[in-house]
Amino acid sequence: MSATRPRPRRLVNGVIEDVDASVLKLGPEFDTKQVSHDGEEIPLIALNLSEVRLLMMAAMRQRKRETNGQSGGYDEMEQDDMDEEELLSSNQIVRKTQEYLSVFARFRDEDTVSAVEHILKTPENADLHPFEIAQLGSLSCEDAEEAKTLIPSLANKKSDQELQALLDSLRRYG
Amino acid sequence: MFFLKDLSLSITLHPSYFGPSMHSYLRSKLLQDVEGTCSGEYGYIIYVMDGMRIDVDKGRVIPGSGGAEFEVKYRAIVWKPFKGEVVDAVVTSVNNIGFFADVGPLGVFVSTKLIPSDMRFDPNLNPPAYVSEDQTIEKGSHVRLKIVGTRVDVGEMFAIGSIKEDYLGVL
Numbered sequence: 001m002s003a004t005r006p007r008p009r010r011l012v013n014g015v016i017e018d019v020d021a022s023v024l025k026l027g028p029e030f031d032t033k034q035v036s037h038d039g040e041e042i043p044l045i046a047l048n049l050s051e052v053r054l055l056m057m058a059a060m061r062q063r064k065r066e067t068n069g070q071s072g073g074y075d076e077m078e079q080d081d082m083d084e085e086e087l088l089s090s091n092q093i094v095r096k097t098q099e100y101l102s103v104f105a106r107f108r109d110e111d112t113v114s115a116v117e118h119i120l121k122t123p124e125n126a127d128l129h130p131f132e133i134a135q136l137g138s139l140s141c142e143d144a145e146e147a148k149t150l151i152p153s154l155a156n157k158k159s160d161q162e163l164q165a166l167l168d169s170l171r172r173y174g
Numbered sequence: 175m176f177f178l179k180d181l182s183l184s185i186t187l188h189p190s191y192f193g194p195s196m197h198s199y200l201r202s203k204l205l206q207d208v209e210g211t212c213s214g215e216y217g218y219i220i221y222v223m224d225g226m227r228i229d230v231d232k233g234r235v236i237p238g239s240g241g242a243e244f245e246v247k248y249r250a251i252v253w254k255p256f257k258g259e260v261v262d263a264v265v266t267s268v269n270n271i272g273f274f275a276d277v278g279p280l281g282v283f284v285s286t287k288l289i290p291s292d293m294r295f296d297p298n299l300n301p302p303a304y305v306s307e308d309q310t311i312e313k314g315s316h317v318r319l320k321i322v323g324t325r326v327d328v329g330e331m332f333a334i335g336s337i338k339e340d341y342l343g344v345l
Contacts, residue, residue, distance in 0.1 A: 021175070021321075022258035029215050030177060030254070037180050037229060037247045045178040052176045052220075052251060062225050091210035093279040097220050097253065100278040103316075104262050131175055139260060139318070146341045150260040150318075 022152040024129050032129065046130035048137030050113050050174070053101035060087045106140055106174040119169045127157055140174075141167050175259060178223075179216060182247045183208055187233075189240050200230055204246050214326035217254025218279050224248070255280055255321050255333055262345060263335075265315040268302050270295050275317055280331055284319060288336035290343070309344040316345040 019027050036042045047055070064087070084102055089095045107113045120133050128136075132151055141147040144163035148155045154163065183204055191199055205222050212218045222228075229247035236243055255261070255277065263275035263282060272285040286295070293306040303312035311317060319335040319342055326332075337343045 019256060020258045021256035026175075026256060029179075034180065037182075037249075047176040047178065047251070049176070056221055056251065059221060059223060059225055089210075093210040093212070093218055094220055096276065097218070097278040100264070100276070103264065134175060135260070139262070149339070149341050152258075 021131065024131060024153045026131065044130045046134035048116075048134045049101055050105040050107035050116070050137065053098075053105040054110060054113055056098065056101070057084065057087060060089075104138075106138070108174070112173045115173055116170060119166065124162075125166075129153065132157075136166070136170070140171070143167065175256060176220075176251060176253050178249060179252050180247065180249050181208075181216065181219070181252075182245055184243055184245055186236065186241050186243045189242075192242070197230055200244055200246060201228055204228065204248060208248075208250070212279070212326075212329050212331055214331075216252045217331070219250050219252050220279075221251040222248050223250060253278060255282075255324050255331065257321055257323055260318060260320050260342070262316060262318050265311060265313055265317060268295070268304065268312055270297065273304065273311060275319065275335070277333075280333055282319060282321065282333040282335040284317075284335045284337055288322065288334075288338045290338055311344055318342050318345055 018025055030044060032044045034042050034044050084098070088098055107116050116137055120128075120137055125133065132154055135151045136147065139147075139150055141150065144158075144160040144167065147163055147167060148160075158166075185200055185203055185207070187196070187200070201224060205224065208219050209222055210219070226249055231245045231247075233242040233244045235241070261277045263277045265273050265275045266281070267274045270286070272283055272289065275282050275284065289304060289311075290306065293304045293309065293311070296303055296305050299305070299312070301312045303310050303315075305311075317337060319337050320339060321333050322336050323334045324331055
């Protein structure tokens with residue numbers, strides 16, 4: 001083992017990459033410019049914990065409805081009441097993720113998640129990276145100093161007052 | 175960090191599968207092969223958005239074998255941990271060299287070297303815990319940690335974390 005620890009590097013197609021979220025280096029697969037299946041350039045989509053939790057619950061309900069529908073099973077009413085417990089996957093990785101989201105998602109319903117999205121995705125915040133926006137929606141922070149410590153790339157992008165106002169608005173919802 | 179990513183998978187079908195339900199077979203094979211898996215490039219593929227368009231191309235018959243190769247394009251929710259990322263976690267085990275915590279599907283190890291020096295491991299407590307004046311870390315505790323390194327092995331990821339900085343530790 002060498003005495004000085006080398007910077008973590010990833011070899012991708014022969015090009016050495018440094019991955020470090022604190023300076024928003026997420027590797028080539030998570031570049032801010034993505035190419036969709038239609039060949040269009042689309043922005044990187046990062047999601048906060050609350051968004052993923054709701055997205056997955058809705059998608060799994062839909063999937064269950066479709067499989068049950070095909071085998072002629074339950075009636076509509078019963079299925080709409082499917083709560084988080086019943087939607088748990090048999091796949092361990094998916095299940096662990098669902099349980100994690102159920103514990104740590106700050107904003108619990110569609111209306112609050114939407115409100116949070118509106119607070120975060122304003123024109124004033126257009127200079128924020130999707131990673132930063134998702135972290136602000138996932139990690140509950142009391143004050144600007146905490147947010148800038150946990151999401152260091154924010155330090156030079158927002159003043160403490162701007163950030164504090166943002167965090168205060170978010171805290172009204174969860 | 176969670177992302178929505180456009181991904182594709184190449185599936186080769188034996189000719190016995192050619193027929194009217196070939197597309198639905200390809201869709202379910204996609205889910206089976208990809209959901210709940212882990213790779214170094216994308217991290218964990220958590221969920222395939224199968225409610226959305228899943229594009230299956232026309233397929234290409236493989237010369238010599240008679241099977242056909244299909245390029246299946248889909249959108250998925252992926253989760254990948256990054257060095258430098260702060261995440262919340264649930265402690266799963268505690269011992270004298272550190273503690274393990276789960277961040278969803280990923281296990282993170284926080285060694286004593288990356289735990290603040292005012293926290294001491296007390297094996298006599300039930301359950302054993304790291305204790306300081308104002309914090310206790312034991313199995314089941316919720317902690318905020320920073321990922322300091324990740325490693326990928328076949329189909330699995332491992333990570334090292336730290337709570338030795340400001341605003342990290344018990345939630």
